[in-house]
Amino acid sequence: MSATATRVLVLNSGSSSVKYQLLDMASSTRLAVGLVERIGEETSRLVHTPLASGGEKRETEGAIADHEAALKAVAAELAADGLGLDSPELAAIGHRVVHGGLKFTAPTVIDDAVLTEIERLVPVAPLHNPANITGIRTARALRPDLPQVAVFDTAFHTTMPEHAARYAIDVATADAHRIRRYGFHGTSHAYVSRKTAELLGKDPSEVNVIVLHLGNGASASAVAGGRCVDTSMGLTPLEGLVMGTRSGDIDPAVTFHLKRVAGMSTDEIDALLNKKSGLVGLCGDNDMREIRRRIDEGDERARLAFDIYIHRLKKYIGAYSAVLGKVDAVAFTAGVGENAAPVREAAVAGLAEMGLAVDASLNAVRSGEPRLISPDYARVAVAVVPTDEELEIAQQTYALVNA
Numbered sequence: 001m002s003a004t005a006t007r008v009l010v011l012n013s014g015s016s017s018v019k020y021q022l023l024d025m026a027s028s029t030r031l032a033v034g035l036v037e038r039i040g041e042e043t044s045r046l047v048h049t050p051l052a053s054g055g056e057k058r059e060t061e062g063a064i065a066d067h068e069a070a071l072k073a074v075a076a077e078l079a080a081d082g083l084g085l086d087s088p089e090l091a092a093i094g095h096r097v098v099h100g101g102l103k104f105t106a107p108t109v110i111d112d113a114v115l116t117e118i119e120r121l122v123p124v125a126p127l128h129n130p131a132n133i134t135g136i137r138t139a140r141a142l143r144p145d146l147p148q149v150a151v152f153d154t155a156f157h158t159t160m161p162e163h164a165a166r167y168a169i170d171v172a173t174a175d176a177h178r179i180r181r182y183g184f185h186g187t188s189h190a191y192v193s194r195k196t197a198e199l200l201g202k203d204p205s206e207v208n209v210i211v212l213h214l215g216n217g218a219s220a221s222a223v224a225g226g227r228c229v230d231t232s233m234g235l236t237p238l239e240g241l242v243m244g245t246r247s248g249d250i251d252p253a254v255t256f257h258l259k260r261v262a263g264m265s266t267d268e269i270d271a272l273l274n275k276k277s278g279l280v281g282l283c284g285d286n287d288m289r290e291i292r293r294r295i296d297e298g299d300e301r302a303r304l305a306f307d308i309y310i311h312r313l314k315k316y317i318g319a320y321s322a323v324l325g326k327v328d329a330v331a332f333t334a335g336v337g338e339n340a341a342p343v344r345e346a347a348v349a350g351l352a353e354m355g356l357a358v359d360a361s362l363n364a365v366r367s368g369e370p371r372l373i374s375p376d377y378a379r380v381a382v383a384v385v386p387t388d389e390e391l392e393i394a395q396q397t398y399a400l401v402n403a
C-alpha cells in the first residue's frame with residue numbers, strides 16, 4: 001500500500017441492490033455515495049452522488065442484468081469523476097458479507113480460501129452471499145493488486161451465549177450440520193448500539209440497548225454492555241421479525257405441511273417464505289411508505305399487514321427487555337426505523353408500564369442525526385439512530401490493512 005493511499009471503497013451488495021461509498025479515511029470525508037437498485041429487472045436505477053466535487057446527483061435508468069454489470073457501472077461512474085478504481089489513492093475495498101458462519105468473527109483479508117468458505121455458506125444465505133461473492137470477484141478482477149476485506153454481518157453476534165445461540169434440537173444433528181443461530185445485520189447492530197450509548201453520554205460498557213434494525217430485511221438485538229446477547233435472525237436471515245418479503249418466525253411444521261399437503265417442493269417453499277411473505281405476502285406491498293399511504297385511504301389489507309408487523313416487533317421488545325433485565329434504550333434504525341414515525345409510535349404504544357413512551361412531536365422530527373424521541377419522564381430512552389454500515393465497514397477495513 002502506498003503512503004498516500006487513504007481511500008476505501010465500500011460495497012454493500014444486497015440481493016437486488018448495491019449500495020456503495022468511497023471514503024477518504026485520512027480526512028474523514030465521503031467522496032462519493034450511490035446505489036444501484038432493482039438489479040436484474042428492466043427498470044434498474046443507478047443513483048450516484050459525487051460529493052467530493054460538490055457535483056449534482058446523477059440518475060441512470062435502464063436494465064442492469066446482474067451484480068457484475070452493476071459494479072462495472074459503479075466503477076464507470078466513479079471514473080467519470082476522476083475517482084476510478086485505478087486510483088493509486090485507493091487503499092482497499094471493503095465488502096459487506098452477510099454470512100460468515102463460525103469461522104469469521106472479525107474483518108478478514110480475502111484470499112482464495114476465504115472466498116471458498118464464503119461460497120460454502122451460500123445455502124444459509126441464499127439471497128445475500130452470492131451477491132457478495134460477485135462483488136468480490138468483480139472488484140478483484142478490476143484491481144487484483146488491492147486488498148479486499150470482508151466484514152461479516154454475523155461477526156458481532158458471535159458473543160451470544162450458547163443458551164441463546166442454540167436451537168432446542170438434537171445436539172448431534174445440530175453440530176454435524178452447524179445448525180445454530182448466527183444472527184445478521186451485525187455491523188449495523190454494533191454501530192447503532194455504540195452510537196446510542198454516545199447519545200446517552202455513556203460508555204457502551206455501561207448501557208443495555210435493544211436495537212431494532214428495520215430495513216427490507218429486519219432484525220432485533222439485545223446488547224448488554226456493548227456485547228450482543230441475543231438477536232432475532234437465526235441460521236439464515238429468515239427468522240424473527242416480519243420483513244419486507246420474509247415471514248420471520250413461523251411454526252417449522254408449516255413447511256412440512258406445505259410439502260405433504262400442498263405438494264410444494266423445497267425450493268418453492270423457500271421462495272414462498274423468503275420472497276413472497278412478510279409485508280408483500282400479506283398485502284402486496286413491501287414498502288412501508290406505500291403501506292402507510294394505503295392505510296390512510298382505508299385499505300384493510302394494508303392495515304392488517306401493518307398490525308402483524310407491529311405485533312411481532314412488540315413481542316421482541318418484550319422478550320429482549322426480559323433477556324436484558326434492565327433496558328437503558330430502544331434504538332430504531334434502517335429505512336423503516338429511521339423514517340416511519342407511525343411504526344415507532346405503534347411499536348411502543350401501550351408499553352408505559354415498561355417505562356417506554358414516545359413524544360409525538362419529537363417522533364415527527366425528520367433528521368439524519370441520532371436523536372431521542374421519548375419524553376423526559378420516560379425511564380427508558382427511545383431513540384432514532386441512523387445506521388451507517390458503509391462507514392463502519394470502511395473503518396474496519398482501513399484499520400485491518402493498516403495493522
Ligand SMILES: Nc1ncnc2c1ncn2[C@@H]1O[C@H](COP(=O)(O)OP(=O)(O)O)[C@@H](O)[C@H]1O
Binds near residue numbers: 339
Ligand atoms: N420515508 C420512508 N417512510 C417509511 N418507510 C421508508 C421510508 N424510506 C424508506 N422506507 C422503508 O425502508 C425500506 C428500505 O430500508 P433499507 O434499510 O434501505 O433496506 P435494505 O438495506 O434492506 O435495502 C423500504 O423498503 C421502505 O419500506
Ligand SMILES: CC(=O)OP(=O)(O)O
Binds near residue numbers: 014
Ligand atoms: C441479512 C439481511 O437480511 O440483509 P438485508 O436487510 O440487507 O436484506
Ligand SMILES: [Mg+2]
Binds near residue numbers: 215216334
Ligand atoms: Mg440493509
